Amino acid sequence: MLSIKNLHASVEGKQILKGINLEIKAGEVHAIMGPNGSGKSTLSQVLAGNETFEVTEGDVTLNGDNLLELPTEARAREGVFLAFQYPVEIPGVSNLQFLRTAVNAMRKHQGKDDMNAAEFMKLAKEVSKQVDLDPAFLKRGVNEGFSGGEKKRNEIMQALLLQPKLAILDETDSGLDIDALKVVSDGVNALRAPDRAILMITHYQRLLDHIVPDYVHVLVDGKIIKSGGRELALELEAKGYGWLGVKDNTTASH
Amino acid sequence: MKSASTLSSAFLQSAGQALPEPLLALRANRASALTDLLLPTRKTENWKYSAKHLKLTDEMASSLPLNASAGAEADIQGYTVVLVNGVVRPEASNYPALEGLSIQRFSDLNGDDAELAADLLGKSISDQPAKHGSINLSLLNAARFEDGLLIQLQPGTVLNQPLLVIHHTSASHSGSAFPCILVAAGSNSQLTLVEDYVSSGESPVMVNTATEFSLGDGANITSVRLNTEGQNVQHMGTTGVRQQRNSRFASHSVGFGGTLRRHDLHVRLEGEGAECKLNGVVVTQGTQHYDNHTTIEHIAAHCNSEESYRNIAADKSHAIFNGRIHIHQDAQKSNANMSNKNLLLTNGAEIDTKPELEIYADDVKCAHGATIGQLDNESIFYLVSRGLSPRDAKVLLTMAFINELVAQIPVEQVRDTANTGLNQFFDQAFQEV
Numbered sequence: 076m077l078s079i080k081n082l083h084a085s086v087e088g089k090q091i092l093k094g095i096n097l098e099i100k101a102g103e104v105h106a107i108m109g110p111n112g113s114g115k116s117t118l119s120q121v122l123a124g125n126e127t128f129e130v131t132e133g134d135v136t137l138n139g140d141n142l143l144e145l146p147t148e149a150r151a152r153e154g155v156f157l158a159f160q161y162p163v164e165i166p167g168v169s170n171l172q173f174l175r176t177a178v179n180a181m182r183k184h185q186g187k188d189d190m191n192a193a194e195f196m197k198l199a200k201e202v203s204k205q206v207d208l209d210p211a212f213l214k215r216g217v218n219e220g221f222s223g224g225e226k227k228r229n230e231i232m233q234a235l236l237l238q239p240k241l242a243i244l245d246e247t248d249s250g251l252d253i254d255a256l257k258v259v260s261d262g263v264n265a266l267r268a269p270d271r272a273i274l275m276i277t278h279y280q281r282l283l284d285h286i287v288p289d290y291v292h293v294l295v296d297g298k299i300i301k302s303g304g305r306e307l308a309l310e311l312e313a314k315g316y317g318w319l320g321v322k323d324n325t326t327a328s329h
Numbered sequence: 330m331k332s333a334s335t336l337s338s339a340f341l342q343s344a345g346q347a348l349p350e351p352l353l354a355l356r357a358n359r360a361s362a363l364t365d366l367l368l369p370t371r372k373t374e375n376w377k378y379s380a381k382h383l384k385l386t387d388e389m390a391s392s393l394p395l396n397a398s399a400g401a402e403a404d405i406q407g408y409t410v411v412l413v414n415g416v417v418r419p420e421a422s423n424y425p426a427l428e429g430l431s432i433q434r435f436s437d438l439n440g441d442d443a444e445l446a447a448d449l450l451g452k453s454i455s456d457q458p459a460k461h462g463s464i465n466l467s468l469l470n471a472a473r474f475e476d477g478l479l480i481q482l483q484p485g486t487v488l489n490q491p492l493l494v495i496h497h498t499s500a501s502h503s504g505s506a507f508p509c510i511l512v513a514a515g516s517n518s519q520l521t522l523v524e525d526y527v528s529s530g531e532s533p534v535m536v537n538t539a540t541e542f543s544l545g546d547g548a549n550i551t552s553v554r555l556n557t558e559g560q561n562v563q564h565m566g567t568t569g570v571r572q573q574r575n576s577r578f579a580s581h582s583v584g585f586g587g588t589l590r591r592h593d594l595h596v597r598l599e600g601e602g603a604e605c606k607l608n609g610v611v612v613t614q615g616t617q618h619y620d621n622h623t624t625i626e627h628i629a630a631h632c633n634s635e636e637s638y639r640n641i642a643a644d645k646s647h648a649i650f651n652g653r654i655h656i657h658q659d660a661q662k663s664n665a666n667m668s669n670k671n672l673l674l675t676n677g678a679e680i681d682t683k684p685e686l687e688i689y690a691d692d693v694k695c696a697h698g699a700t701i702g703q704l705d706n707e708s709i710f711y712l713v714s715r716g717l718s719p720r721d722a723k724v725l726l727t728m729a730f731i732n733e734l735v736a737q738i739p740v741e742q743v744r745d746t747a748n749t750g751l752n753q754f755f756d757q758a759f760q761e762v
């Protein structure tokens with residue numbers, strides 16, 4: 076599904092990603108962990124097509140197609156979805172109108188007819204219930220005045236609406252209380268499918284109790300320095316990043 | 330096409346022959362006051378940014394034909410008055426015979442009504458042609474009008490649907506037009522007046538408008554102004570408002586840029602407890618121009634004013650907002666709020682905003698704020714990352730900037746026309762590459 080080879084990226088002349096290699100197959104769930112500032116969000120933004128970051132070397136393909144040459148909207152329509160670590164607030168743009176435009180852009184790309192307002196409303200209400208968001212949120216501005224946890228649930232709701240092929244979840248678990256973590260995890264598990272890949276970025280092993288990954292990778296200073304199974308996360312939780320030879324200026328758990 | 334430098338050479342006196350005596354006399358007075366007044370230059374304070382867009386030629390000096398026909402406005406619903414080149418076309422108009430409401434054209438006025446019109450005309454607008462380095466071109470209207478409308482509401486009269494006035498400029502050849510509307514609203518009367526400025530024909534023309542409202546105690550008047558004239562029209566409009574005790578005035582204006590677009594809105598809060606709310610939306614693109622000058626005078630105590638103007642400028646266009654609040658010495662407990670937000674869609678566009686506050690009373694609340702910004706790249710990326718085209722993302726964000734004001738326009742038909750115009754604007758401003 077997703078193949079990342081020797082990916083280098085920089086921002087404002089500063090090299091952040093220094094040769095990432097990662098293969099994700101359909102149906103798999105991969106987790107990426109790593110210290111603050113190691114480049115996890117940069118990787119996710121580069122995959123989604125944020126032009127703030129310059130790809131200086133390497134290749135990324137999605138089902139064989141060169142992802143890096145597609146503009147952001149084309150990547151989204153091909154099924155790349157990024158749940159942002161910090162979803163932006165857009166006052167004045169109604170969530171409902173935004174989501175319907177997004178869903179219809181996707182449907183058009185797939186050769187399907189537009190959803191009318193009533194059909195969409197029905198669907199949107201269903202998925203908002205699935206992430207335990209009051210449908211009243213649909214009428215508000217995009218993320219406008221949403222609490223941290225509500226923003227994260229809104230991101231997962233969008234993933235459920237758009238049904239991506241590759242869902243990248245950047246710290247979708249941070250800032251969630253225990254109940255919300257359960258709700259969000261259930262949402263992510265609902266996304267798990269044989270034809271879909273999920274890449275989750277997290278600092279906390281507790282998320283992985285709910286969403287059990289097939290692989291765990293450790294990203295440090297722009298490189299994946301270790302990969303393993305589910306047990307790697309437990310080890311990181313217990314020992315921090317220090318045992319990997321990394322100066323541990325962060326904690327993997329609170 | 331020589332360009333003119335003084336008003337008297339720029340604008341020939343013409344007839345006004347159908348007018349009743351008091352209006353003719355007033356017109357002649359105003360005309361002589363303007364003799365030898367120079368046209369504004371960039372050194373003229375209130376024309377600093379707009380003088381370069383004012384391009385008057387000798388051909389524009391004569392009045393446009395007074396008998397031009399209205400054209401294709403036939404299927405308009407509701408109460409409608411059509412003016413073509415500033416002259417009322419009764420055959421194209423359709424308004425109610427309602428007790429307490431009288432709508433008369435100037436040329437039909439006589440007796441007290443004619444005196445009233447002459448008395449109202451120019452009363453809400455400064456009658457000094459030049460002052461403190463500023464030049465008042467609104468006075469041209471009173472020197473040149475050929476016809477006009479006097480709308481009178483007797484006390485307590487309520488019009489239950491909007492009265493639409495279509496100002497049609499028929500520009501089959503060069504010339505100028507001077508539409509004029511006077512509204513005398515008796516105490517506790519209510520009216521929503523929509524003024525729609527449109528044009529046909531391609532010749533360079535000038536339209537100089539005057540609309541004056543006089544609100545009695547407790548009157549509630551809403552003025553909606555929409556400008557979709559062609560690019561060949563240089564438009565200078567003035568609206569003057571005088572408000573007595575506890576009256577309410579709301580203004581909603583939507584302006585699309587042009588070669589020269591200017592609107593001066595002057596509200597005088599003369600009676601205690603009066604309130605005004607002024608909303609304005611302007612979009613400009615290409616090399617277009619739009620200049621809004623507003624003045625709110627708090628003359629009596631305990632009055633409220635609330636003003637919100639938003640400009641969006643694309644390409645190499647230029648939008649201007651000048652908002653003056655003048656709180657007189659006796660206007661204690663005044664409450665004035667002015668906000669002007671601006672969105673630059675390109676680096677080549679220009680927006681100038683200037684709040685002017687003059688406060689002579691000590692117990693007042695007066696807040697003002699002006700911002701100029703661009704579309705937020707992070708927001709665009711967020712929307713586009715969900716599959717929206719960059720165009721759709723920019724349209725959503727730009728609409729969000731003005732939607733709050735557009736949504737407040739109380740007449741659906743005007744909102745629809747505004748939205749159609751805005752969509753055309755977006756099509757041009759955000760062309761897909």
Ligand SMILES: Nc1ncnc2c1ncn2[C@@H]1O[C@H](COP(=O)(O)OP(=O)(O)OP(=O)(O)O)[C@@H](O)[C@H]1O
Nearest residue numbers: 086087091110111112113114115116117118127160
């Ligand atoms: N737009 C930017 N301009 C400048 N530097 C940036 C920018 N975006 C990211 N960086 C820098 O790149 C580095 C990696 O940041 P990134 O957000 O990818 O880290 P992260 O692994 O996601 O960290 P965290 O766990 O705190 O979310 C950091 O040093 C950050 O300051």
Ligand SMILES: [Mg+2]
Nearest residue numbers: 115116117160
């Ligand atoms: Mg991050």
